Amino acid sequence: MHALALLAASVTVMGAVMAMTRRVAVHAVLYLVVTLLALATVLVMLGASFAAMLEIIIYAGAIMVLFVFVIMMINLGQPDSAREKEWLRPRAWCGPGVLATIMCAELLYCLNPPSGPAPAPITAHDVGLSLFGRYVLMVELVSFLLLAGLVSAFHIGRNRVGGR
Amino acid sequence: MPAFSFNDTLLLATIVFSVGLAGILVRRNMVFMLMALDIMLNATALVFVAAGARWHDATGQVMFVLVLALAAVETAVGLGIIMCLHAHGRPTLDADTGNLLGGQGRG
Amino acid sequence: MGEILLPLLILCPLVASMIISVSAGRVGTCAIGAIACVGVGLSAILGIILSVMLLSGPAAGVLPVVLWRWIHVAGFSADIALTLDRVSMVMVLVVTVVGLLIHVYAVGYMREDPGIARFFSCMTLFVAAMLVLVLASDLLCLFIGWEGVGLCSYLLIGFWYDDPANTAAARKAFYMTRMGDAALLCGLLLLATAAGSLHIGAVLAAVADGQVAPSGVNVAALFILVGALAKSAQVPFQTWLPDAMAGPTPTSALIHAATMVTAGVYLIARLHDLFAMAAPVMALTAVLGTLTLLMAACTAMVQSDLKRILAWSTISQLGYMFLALGCGVWQAALFHLMTHAFFKALLFLTAGAVIMRAGHEQDIFRLGGLRHAMPGLTAAFVVGASALAGLPLVTAGFYSKEMILSGVWHVHFGLTREWTLSGHPLWGMALLGAFLTALYIFRCVFIVFCGKPGTVATGRTSRLMGIPLGCLCFLSLCGGVIEMPDTLPPLHLFTALLDPKTPLSHADEPVWLVLAGALAPLAGLGVARVLWGRAAPVMREIPGQAAITRLARAGWGMDALYDLVFVQPFRLLTWLAHHDILDQAITGTGRMTRAISGRVFRARAGFLDKLAVWGTRARGWAGHLLGRLDNGRVRWYAAWIAGGLCAGLAMAVLS
Numbered sequence: 001m002h003a004l005a006l007l008a009a010s011v012t013v014m015g016a017v018m019a020m021t022r023r024v025a026v027h028a029v030l031y032l033v034v035t036l037l038a039l040a041t042v043l044v045m046l047g048a049s050f051a052a053m054l055e056i057i058i059y060a061g062a063i064m065v066l067f068v069f070v071i072m073m074i075n076l077g078q079p080d081s082a083r084e085k086e087w088l089r090p091r092a093w094c095g096p097g098v099l100a101t102i103m104c105a106e107l108l109y110c111l112n113p114p115s116g117p118a119p120a121p122i123t124a125h126d127v128g129l130s131l132f133g134r135y136v137l138m139v140e141l142v143s144f145l146l147l148a149g150l151v152s153a154f155h156i157g158r159n160r161v162g163g164r
Numbered sequence: 165m166p167a168f169s170f171n172d173t174l175l176l177a178t179i180v181f182s183v184g185l186a187g188i189l190v191r192r193n194m195v196f197m198l199m200a201l202d203i204m205l206n207a208t209a210l211v212f213v214a215a216g217a218r219w220h221d222a223t224g225q226v227m228f229v230l231v232l233a234l235a236a237v238e239t240a241v242g243l244g245i246i247m248c249l250h251a252h253g254r255p256t257l258d259a260d261t262g263n264l265l266g267g268q269g270r271g
Numbered sequence: 272m273g274e275i276l277l278p279l280l281i282l283c284p285l286v287a288s289m290i291i292s293v294s295a296g297r298v299g300t301c302a303i304g305a306i307a308c309v310g311v312g313l314s315a316i317l318g319i320i321l322s323v324m325l326l327s328g329p330a331a332g333v334l335p336v337v338l339w340r341w342i343h344v345a346g347f348s349a350d351i352a353l354t355l356d357r358v359s360m361v362m363v364l365v366v367t368v369v370g371l372l373i374h375v376y377a378v379g380y381m382r383e384d385p386g387i388a389r390f391f392s393c394m395t396l397f398v399a400a401m402l403v404l405v406l407a408s409d410l411l412c413l414f415i416g417w418e419g420v421g422l423c424s425y426l427l428i429g430f431w432y433d434d435p436a437n438t439a440a441a442r443k444a445f446y447m448t449r450m451g452d453a454a455l456l457c458g459l460l461l462l463a464t465a466a467g468s469l470h471i472g473a474v475l476a477a478v479a480d481g482q483v484a485p486s487g488v489n490v491a492a493l494f495i496l497v498g499a500l501a502k503s504a505q506v507p508f509q510t511w512l513p514d515a516m517a518g519p520t521p522t523s524a525l526i527h528a529a530t531m532v533t534a535g536v537y538l539i540a541r542l543h544d545l546f547a548m549a550a551p552v553m554a555l556t557a558v559l560g561t562l563t564l565l566m567a568a569c570t571a572m573v574q575s576d577l578k579r580i581l582a583w584s585t586i587s588q589l590g591y592m593f594l595a596l597g598c599g600v601w602q603a604a605l606f607h608l609m610t611h612a613f614f615k616a617l618l619f620l621t622a623g624a625v626i627m628r629a630g631h632e633q634d635i636f637r638l639g640g641l642r643h644a645m646p647g648l649t650a651a652f653v654v655g656a657s658a659l660a661g662l663p664l665v666t667a668g669f670y671s672k673e674m675i676l677s678g679v680w681h682v683h684f685g686l687t688r689e690w691t692l693s694g695h696p697l698w699g700m701a702l703l704g705a706f707l708t709a710l711y712i713f714r715c716v717f718i719v720f721c722g723k724p725g726t727v728a729t730g731r732t733s734r735l736m737g738i739p740l741g742c743l744c745f746l747s748l749c750g751g752v753i754e755m756p757d758t759l760p761p762l763h764l765f766t767a768l769l770d771p772k773t774p775l776s777h778a779d780e781p782v783w784l785v786l787a788g789a790l791a792p793l794a795g796l797g798v799a800r801v802l803w804g805r806a807a808p809v810m811r812e813i814p815g816q817a818a819i820t821r822l823a824r825a826g827w828g829m830d831a832l833y834d835l836v837f838v839q840p841f842r843l844l845t846w847l848a849h850h851d852i853l854d855q856a857i858t859g860t861g862r863m864t865r866a867i868s869g870r871v872f873r874a875r876a877g878f879l880d881k882l883a884v885w886g887t888r889a890r891g892w893a894g895h896l897l898g899r900l901d902n903g904r905v906r907w908y909a910a911w912i913a914g915g916l917c918a919g920l921a922m923a924v925l926s
Contacts (some may be wrong), residue, residue: 005168011174012180013176013180016184017183017264019186020183020200034253036206042210048170048224050225051213051228055206063322067243069197074247095191095910096185099913100183100185103920106924107178120228121218122221123217126222126225129222130223130226149236149241156241156248157244260904260905
């Protein structure tokens with residue numbers, strides 16, 4: 001494994017861990033962005049540059065901005081940070097840590113993939129062809145999903161204005 | 165020789181997934197729970213792309229795009245709910261307070 | 272040529288409907304009426320052209336048009352396809368010609384209404400949907416039209432939606448027909464799984480080949496019959512039609528008298544080969560039809576609302592059609608459908624004009640003596656009433672009813688091999704029904720048009736409303752001479768038209784059969800003249816009226832039946848959902864644990880004591896865990912999911 005690959009992988013994992021342990025939400029978002037960028041690097045190394053671009057543009061760009069907006073609007077202040085500290089006592093990590101470790105160990109134990117010759121990278125051209133060829137119905141379904149998300153987000157937001 | 169073998173990628177995805185799982189179980193703040201969900205979704209998406217690269221099939225990246233759309237919808241709706249709860253005067257974003265019907269948590 | 276004209280037949284009213292609904296509020300009343308009439312009129316002209324083309328072709332010719340393939344999967348395929356054969360041709364002519372006359376009338380009738388654009392867009396849409404229903408050669412395609420006419424019916428019953436009663440009536444009609452639609456869909460699915468296609472020809476061929484098991488045929492026919500009964504407001508679904516009179520009068524004439532309610536009759540007539548294989552269902556159809564016609568005639572006798580009388584008489588006449596279908600003389604059912612469309616549309620339209628000129632008064636006892644004020648309308652109503660009663664020789668209703676009666680007389684239901692049922696009792700009841708029909712409709716005529724003057728008539732009937740009435744008068748009088756009993760000049764144009772190869776035989780028909788059929792309405796007319804014909808009626812109320820009225824108001828006990836069959840199970844389900852069984856069980860477990868541990872504590876003796884403490888503690892933990900299972904906290908749910916996943920993976924790993 002390349003040194004670069006090792007670096008990207010470790011940055012991904014570390015970023016995820018840091019994002020999950022921060023007390024201030026904005027810091028966590030920043031770590032999450034770092035994780036996503038590192039993950040995009042991993043994707044490039046897998047030969048999926050199209051997916052990597054999407055990851056950066058949509059995930060690190062759009063979705064994270066959404067998080068930042070919401071954190072700004074609900075304005076979590078000092079007491080919130082203190083409360084997070086209260087919630088993040090070492091004792092709280094016991095059960096979930098054990099559960100996640102078991103899960104991780106089992107999954108790693110299950111991994112036994114074949115290794116084969118190196119494939120050629122898949123271009124955006126191939127993805128587009130199969131996206132609008134074989135999977136065009138799925139694209140339509142996803143558009144339904146997006147529409148449903150849009151409508152429900154709108155509905156919830158409208159209730160906020162008209163409600164109590 | 166690609167930088168990542170399939171096995172390494174699966175290893176990475178597993179670890180990231182577990183971190184996300186631990187996060188969702190530990191954090192009581194709903195914003196953090198959403199972030200943990202996003203991390204888990206990313207791990208699964210990574211597995212799809214890796215499998216697509218391994219068997220040289222564009223389907224892996226098609227699934228990646230679909231997971232991306234799913235994550236976008238989930239985040240938008242989740243954040244909308246958080247905003248709504250916040251606007252209704254809930255003092256904290258503690259997910260454990262919303263455990264009763266009728267919206268009246270113990271928080 | 273025909274391939275182009277046939278879709279156009281449906282497209283004309285559809286396009287008119289779209290134009291009207293888009294241009295609502297921007298063009299004047301006259302333009303809207305003109306667009307609607309042109310749309311339906313073009314459709315009528317195309318219908319006549321296509322009929323001529325069909326009749327000039329070979330005897331068994333049909334005109335099939337496959338528009339596009341709709342569904343094609345392994346084991347099932349469905350097309351959007353139209354077929355014009357001789358059965359659908361009759362129906363197309365009835366729908367378009369009567370529809371055109373009613374549209375022309377409606378232009379005059381609805382002129383003052385602010386919602387005229389909505390009205391006409393629904394009406395033309397209805398004509399289009401009805402034509403889809405009639406012309407579809409695939410049962411799934413027919414179902415589209417079936418739902419379409421139901422929708423338009425709902426929209427038009429609730430047309431004046433300011434009054435909650437009207438919207439309630441619309442909802443009632445919608446729900447009642449919806450139950451039938453569900454049954455119809457079940458029947459279609461059964462046929463589709465058995466035959467692999469819903470093309471009418473393919474289904475009938477599969478049934479004739481014996482591809483479908485006899486029990487399957489019976490069940491499918493029963494389901495389709497339920498659908499038809501609900502659409503045609505027969506027992507036990509009859510309650511929606513009288514309430515449906517809340518809509519504007521042209522709607523009542525077009526949808527709830529002439530066309531939509533006869534869709535059930537048409538469907539069964541199309542599938543008569545299927546029903547011929549299901550003898551018990553045929554017998555059930557005949558019996559239900561007879562029941563309906565008697566019950567509806569009795570109810571019509573005691574009503575005092577003019578439009579409600581006509582609505583009950585529609586139900587009664589539809590009962591005749593179902594009786595004919597049940598006896599296998601579907602040609603007679605279609606013939607009666609056609610004449611009924613003529614005279615019932617005439618009656619409704621005349622009643623609408625009378626009510627309009629009498630200041631929107633619908634109670635027949637407050638009307639009265641209108642003979643002098645509106646002689647033209649009186650003549651039209653009398654013509655319609657005589658056709659409905661079936662006065663011999665001069666009216667269309669006589670010939671069609673005669674055909675049904677003679678068909679019923681000859682029928683034998685072979686229910687099982689040794690047990691057959693003769694049609695003679697049914698014939699007797701149908702004859703009684705004919706007598707009652709004449710009695711109630713002439714009661715209405717004598718009370719409204721003779722007797723003491725009631726309300727003051729104002730205004731004049733506009734020419735736009737008069738011309739359609741004249742045309743319908745002509746059709747009601749002369750529309751029946753194309754088919755006559757053998758005792759009279761043997762003229763069988765209608766049956767020859769429907770099926771040129773095997774005309775219905777009227778042979779060995781005793782003369783007294785026709786005579787009885789002719790005398791029953793005359794007797795009814797005579798009795799009505801004696802009872803209500805004088806200036807001071809002999810009796811205002813018929814004996815037993817109070818009982819029948821009460822029964823009719825309670826829907827002949829049907830509302831109680833609906834309550835028992837539909838409402839109560841639903842309430843039981845909601846009760847169950849409210850008193851969560853699982854919840855009860857968990858609570859019960861906790862309560863039992865507490866009780867037991869209390870007992871055990873009370874024992875208090877050495878080891879037993881300790882055991883009790885442990886037991887309580889263990890049960891407490893268990894209860895705690897159980898409580899954690901559904902404490903409403905998302906994180907715990909996630910933990911349970913993760914735990915389950917771990918366990919599943921562990922099983923996969925360790926095995």
